[in-house]
Amino acid sequence: MKKILILLILLTYSFCNAQKISFDYDAAGNQIQRNWCITGCHSKTSNEIPKEIADLKPEDLQKFFPEDEISYYPNPIKEQLYIKWELINDNKVTSLEMYSLNGQLVKSYTKLENTNNQTVTFGTYPSGIYTLLLLYTNGEQKSIKIIKE
Numbered sequence: 001m002k003k004i005l006i007l008l009i010l011l012t013y014s015f016c017n018a019q020k021i022s023f024d025y026d027a028a029g030n031q032i033q034r035n036w037c038i039t040g041c042h043s044k045t046s047n048e049i050p051k052e053i054a055d056l057k058p059e060d061l062q063k064f065f066p067e068d069e070i071s072y073y074p075n076p077i078k079e080q081l082y083i084k085w086e087l088i089n090d091n092k093v094t095s096l097e098m099y100s101l102n103g104q105l106v107k108s109y110t111k112l113e114n115t116n117n118q119t120v121t122f123g124t125y126p127s128g129i130y131t132l133l134l135l136y137t138n139g140e141q142k143s144i145k146i147i148k149e
Helices: 002-018
Strands: 020-025 031-037 062-065 070-073 080-085 093-099 105-110 117-121 128-136 141-148
Touching (some): 070 141, 080 128
Antiparallel strands (some): 093 105, 128 141
């Protein structure tokens, strides 16, 4: 009886994990397609290998805030996030703070006034959603949500 129960649990588990639903969206965020995959499902991004920072092109970077030309790559991430900024009106980024989903400060980068980029390493942190907060010399703050796979 135990063997049958274990077999039934394993079959149920494998069947549940074999099914996936994927969605495609247009540029405005509207759902345009829904696919149901029963077996042999693969993530669209699972085969993508993140580019090295030295190999990035301007079109690879996602825009953070268009008025300040802040961009980042990649999101979602596995190991490292590259952030680059070109600020206007001599407003400079003084520090960058990374928070976990529960609001705990995870990492802080300070004294960034003389640079225009930062590499944030996520390799040792668990999967989840993180918030990056950029602090400016004029007191402004801007945040972005980053997903760590």
